[in-house]
Amino acid sequence: MKINRHLTVALLALMFAVKASARDVTVFLNGMSEGQTFSVQLLDKIYFSDGNLVLNRSGEETKVPLSMIKKLCFPNTPTGISQTSVADADIKAFVVGDEIKLVGYDHSKPLAAALYGMNGSRYMSVKALTSDALNVASLPKGIYILKLGKKIFKLYK
Numbered sequence: 001m002k003i004n005r006h007l008t009v010a011l012l013a014l015m016f017a018v019k020a021s022a023r024d025v026t027v028f029l030n031g032m033s034e035g036q037t038f039s040v041q042l043l044d045k046i047y048f049s050d051g052n053l054v055l056n057r058s059g060e061e062t063k064v065p066l067s068m069i070k071k072l073c074f075p076n077t078p079t080g081i082s083q084t085s086v087a088d089a090d091i092k093a094f095v096v097g098d099e100i101k102l103v104g105y106d107h108s109k110p111l112a113a114a115l116y117g118m119n120g121s122r123y124m125s126v127k128a129l130t131s132d133a134l135n136v137a138s139l140p141k142g143i144y145i146l147k148l149g150k151k152i153f154k155l156y157k
Contacts, residue, residue, distance in 0.1 A: 027053070028070040035073065047119050093146055093153040098137035100146060100155060105132050111149035118143050 025046075026035035040046060045056040052063040053072075090104040100115075110128035115136070117123055123139055129148070136144075136157060146153040 026073040027064065028073070029064075029068050030070050032070075045120075091148060091151055093148070093155060095136070095155050095157050098135060100134040100136055102129075102132040102134075102148070105129075105148075107132075112147075113149075114147045115139075116145040116147070118145075 024037050025040050026037045028035040043055055043057050044059075045054075047054050047056075048066070051066050053066060053069060055062040055064070092103045094101050094103070105111075107130055110130055113124070113126040113129040113134065114122055115124040115134065117139075123144070124134065124136075126134075134146075139157060141157050144155045144157060146155055
């Protein structure tokens with residue numbers, strides 16, 4: 001197919017334009033046995049929009065229709081998020097219904113809190129959190145990053 005060929009050429013060009021690193025992603029397309037690997041670090045933005053995987057590098061966008069993607073593979077190496085260590089290490093965060101519940105949070109030391117979506121948008125920001133719950137009823141289901149002081153949590157709603 002003509003689209004398949006253009007898509008493959010675009011992904012190959014992207015792959016050869018960057019050096020392999022610990023933060024690579026491999027895209028497997030339908031009908032292809034080998035994936036195309038490229039470095040996430042050198043992209044300005046990678047996101048999903050209008051049924052496409054969009055790769056933005058230096059203002060140039062490459063769109064890959066989701067219907068053509070068989071799978072995306074990221075390395076099994078841990079990220080900085082899973083390797084955090086802070087003084088408030090006893091704090092835990094859980095999604096319960098439409099709230100993010102905080103366990104082990106010391107209210108006498110209010111911390112700044114911010115909630116981010118996977119597209120990088122900040123959905124919520126609190127300068128001094130004084131509660132052990134955040135209401136997220138207005139947010140759609142998805143993956144979120146909660147930054148509480150210096151501690152970071154990956155949450156699924």
